[in-house]
Amino acid sequence: xxxxxxxxxxxxxxxxxxxxxxxxxxxxxxxxxxxxxxxxxxxxxxxxxxxxxxxxxxxxxxxxxxxxxxxxxxxxxxxxxxxxxxxxxxxxxxxxxxxxxxxxxxxxxxxxxxxxxxxxxxxxxxxxxxxxxxxxxxxxxxxxxxxxxxxxxxxxxxxxxxxxxxxxxxxxxxxxxxxxxxxxxxxxxxxxxxxxxxxxxxxxxxxxxxxxxxxxxxxxxxxxxxxxxxxxxxxxxxxxxxxxxxxxxxxxxxxxxxxxxxxxxxxxxxxxxxxxxxxxxxxxxxxxxxxxxxx
Amino acid sequence: xxxxxxxxxxxxxxxxxxxxxxxxxxxxxxxxxxxxxxxxxxxxxxxxxxxxxxxxxxxxxxxxxxxxxxxxxxxxxxxxxxxxxxxxxxxxxxxxxxxxxxxxxxxxxxxxxxxxxxxxxxxxxxxxxxxxxxxxxxxxxxxxxxxxxxxxxxxxxxxxxxxxxxxxxxxxxxxxxxxxxxxxxxxxxxxxxxxxxxxxxxxxxxxxxxxxxxxxxxxxxxxxxxxxxxxxxxxxxxxxxxxxxxxxxxxxxxxxxxxxxxxxxxxxxxxxxxxxxxxx
Numbered sequence: 001x002x003x004x005x006x007x008x009x010x011x012x013x014x015x016x017x018x019x020x021x022x023x024x025x026x027x028x029x030x031x032x033x034x035x036x037x038x039x040x041x042x043x044x045x046x047x048x049x050x051x052x053x054x055x056x057x058x059x060x061x062x063x064x065x066x067x068x069x070x071x072x073x074x075x076x077x078x079x080x081x082x083x084x085x086x087x088x089x090x091x092x093x094x095x096x097x098x099x100x101x102x103x104x105x106x107x108x109x110x111x112x113x114x115x116x117x118x119x120x121x122x123x124x125x126x127x128x129x130x131x132x133x134x135x136x137x138x139x140x141x142x143x144x145x146x147x148x149x150x151x152x153x154x155x156x157x158x159x160x161x162x163x164x165x166x167x168x169x170x171x172x173x174x175x176x177x178x179x180x181x182x183x184x185x186x187x188x189x190x191x192x193x194x195x196x197x198x199x200x201x202x203x204x205x206x207x208x209x210x211x212x213x214x215x216x217x218x219x220x221x222x223x224x225x226x227x228x229x230x231x232x233x234x235x236x237x238x239x240x241x242x243x244x245x246x247x248x249x250x251x252x253x254x255x256x257x258x259x260x261x262x263x264x265x266x267x268x269x270x271x272x273x274x275x276x277x278x279x280x281x282x283x284x285x286x287x288x289x290x291x292x293x294x295x
Numbered sequence: 296x297x298x299x300x301x302x303x304x305x306x307x308x309x310x311x312x313x314x315x316x317x318x319x320x321x322x323x324x325x326x327x328x329x330x331x332x333x334x335x336x337x338x339x340x341x342x343x344x345x346x347x348x349x350x351x352x353x354x355x356x357x358x359x360x361x362x363x364x365x366x367x368x369x370x371x372x373x374x375x376x377x378x379x380x381x382x383x384x385x386x387x388x389x390x391x392x393x394x395x396x397x398x399x400x401x402x403x404x405x406x407x408x409x410x411x412x413x414x415x416x417x418x419x420x421x422x423x424x425x426x427x428x429x430x431x432x433x434x435x436x437x438x439x440x441x442x443x444x445x446x447x448x449x450x451x452x453x454x455x456x457x458x459x460x461x462x463x464x465x466x467x468x469x470x471x472x473x474x475x476x477x478x479x480x481x482x483x484x485x486x487x488x489x490x491x492x493x494x495x496x497x498x499x500x501x502x503x504x505x506x507x508x509x510x511x512x513x514x515x516x517x518x519x520x521x522x523x524x525x526x527x528x529x530x531x532x533x534x535x536x537x538x539x540x541x542x543x544x545x546x547x548x549x550x551x552x553x554x555x556x557x558x559x560x561x562x563x564x565x566x567x568x569x570x571x572x573x574x575x
Contacts, residue, residue, distance in 0.1 A: 013398040014402045017395050017396075017418075020395060020458065021417070024451050024454070024455045027436055113309075124516050126537050127556060130536065130548070130552060131552075171319070229425060232426075232428060233427075234427055253427070266435065269428045276425055276428075
């Protein structure tokens with residue numbers, strides 16, 4: 001490597017990113033932490049005094065006067081984690097066989113299908129969600145098809161349910177799970193698979209003892225990349241979910257744009273941030289350990 | 296494949312998967328040609344009216360059906376304004392994040408300094424931070440320092456995470472370059488700046504272009520951050536469509552959605568073409 005000593009050029013190259021992200025990324029994150037400990041003002045806004053009941057409302061301590069503990073917030077947090085975990089599981093189950101299939105195709109077909117998987121990533125998120133609105137509506141495509149075929153006599157109520165939210169998230173997240181999985185499956189050492197079969201292991205044993213462990217880094221990578229944007233999502237539940245599909249992201253949005261309780265919204269965002277940083281740190285620690293073992 | 300039945304089952308599953316991915320997009324495209332202005336879920340007959348409306352060619356004559364239609368098309372001006380805002384924001388965002396991201400990638404690949412590991416890790420954070428957290432953080436920050444929400448705040452918001460995307464793409468390209476060329480340039484007496492401009496940047500061009508393209512696409516599509524940091528006057532296209540969906544859907548939305556899908560196919564194909572050139 002042509003590594004050079006520090007120079008003026010280096011400072012010039014690094015100054016923009018340092019300044020820009022320092023001011024417009026680190027400061028906003030710090031200010032969320034600060035606001036989560038401030039007193040909500042009467043008519044929106046804040047008073048600059050210490051206040052811990054923003055967290056108390058969520059986790060169970062209350063002053064009994066103004067701030068009352070409501071278990072609903074913990075329920076919504078649990079639901080968000082559950083929806084995100086379910087999204088990871090469903091995208092994994094959907095993508096794993098397909099990634100396997102694509103990796104076994106002839107080179108030209110492989111390229112075409114890989115392109116087809118990545119294409120939706122380039123197309124608008126809100127447009128793709130809107131499509132599901134058209135499909136799941138009581139008068140939508142799915143119900144019209146099912147009604148006219150005589151399979152059902154009443155329109156199915158799918159839209160504005162938790163099922164619709166998970167379906168929408170799975171649809172949006174599929175490319176993010178597919179690509180890391182495909183990379184892992186494509187690198188699979190086929191000689192090991194053949195050896196396992198030759199030595200008398202059946203298909204199921206070979207899959208669980210040879211294929212799955214080898215592709216585990218891809219699975220973990222995909223799981224992290226899908227889980228993180230899912231847990232704080234507010235667009236999908238906003239468009240496709242009803243009251244029972246509400247997630248913590250919607251709660252944050254409400255605090256900022258309708259309830260105007262910014263400190264409480266900041267406390268809720270701190271929870272999302274904590275979940276995300278924990279997941280990231282655990283996955284990095286795991287990856288480093290794994291790398292250390294191989295070395 | 297040794298097991299033809301297993302392979303056939305896998306093929307059926309995979310094809311069903313691709314139907315699941317693409318069917319929703321074709322539903323939108325189909326409905327964009329439905330003439331029924333009142334209930335867009337009920338098929339009336341084939342029409343180009345919604346596209347004509349978007350292009351400002353709407354039929355505003357006074358007979359009943361057309362009147363009804365003109366009513367819907369009134370929001371077209373707002374939609375076009377939103378598209379203009381989106382394009383302006385994406386143009387500035389792409390330029391700024393490409394310059395900063397490229398400079399950072401060069402610094403981290405070609406220089407040795409103490410905080411290098413910290414920078415490498417730190418630059419991942421804006422990509423992994425959920426957009427709602429970044430969005431409300433920026434909103435509180437702008438309001439606290441007394442900065443008015445405007446197109447500028449949208450551009451700043453987009454650049455905070457897109458810089459990292461450009462950085463990743465350019466860094467990947469850097470890893471494939473031969474440093475000997477730069478060493479030769481330095482040995483032949485070129486200054487650091489000249490080497491950077493005449494030797495490094497031309498080799499990096501495909502990576503920079505790829506990063507810029509990605510930044511443009513993501514900026515055009517960003518909903519959440521824009522939603523929080525946009526002032527009342529400046530709406531981008533995704534936020535406009537989001538608002539339309541919340542207020543009640545109008546048939547023109549199918550036409551604009553179809554155009555967005557077509558545009559993204561073209562951009563993705565261009566990106567793929569660039570990538571295939573890169574590996575030459």
